[in-house]
Amino acid sequence: MNYQQIGRTIRDRRKSLNITQPILAALAGIGINTLVAIERGSGNPKIETILAVLDTLGLEFDITLKN
Amino acid sequence: MNYQQIGRTIRDRRKSLNITQPILAALAGIGINTLVAIERGSGNPKIETILAVLDTLGLEFDITLKN
DNA sequence: GTTCAAATCACAGTTTATTGTGATTTTAGA
């Protein structure tokens, strides 16, 4: 899973919960511009920023062996 | 999985491959100080930094529903 | 306890993420 796929996953999850970007950004404690960038796969956010968004959405991540 | 667990996972994997920190940092294209911080769970690295290390170690990143 | 490599730390400079504000574009419904 690459960075762009992370953004897609976040956007899909947000939409399935019927939350707008400003609401999610506020709940996650990040700026709206930052969330826009993440969902669009642009920029290079800090890990804690990603984790805050995932946590807010009831998602988590794990690490697995490739292949 | 939280940020500190990421560091532990990376360190464990690196050791199981018998690679030193300077080697891994060079292979992943990041500074040694950055890798040290990641493995120790300090700092707040950028997502691309984490992804580069994971990729170098043959690991990848998944997102799942919590619980 | 000596030795050497591995790991960690401290510092300052550079790069870049993050932010709010305000404007613009896109989307979806009436």
Next chain:
DNA sequence: TCTAAAATCACAATAAACTGTGATTTGAAC
């Protein structure tokens, strides 16, 4: 098409990651 909300963009200021260098500490082997 109109309209309003949602999403995106542009900009400048601030905060923080990343870096290399050089020093220090830790760990394991002898």
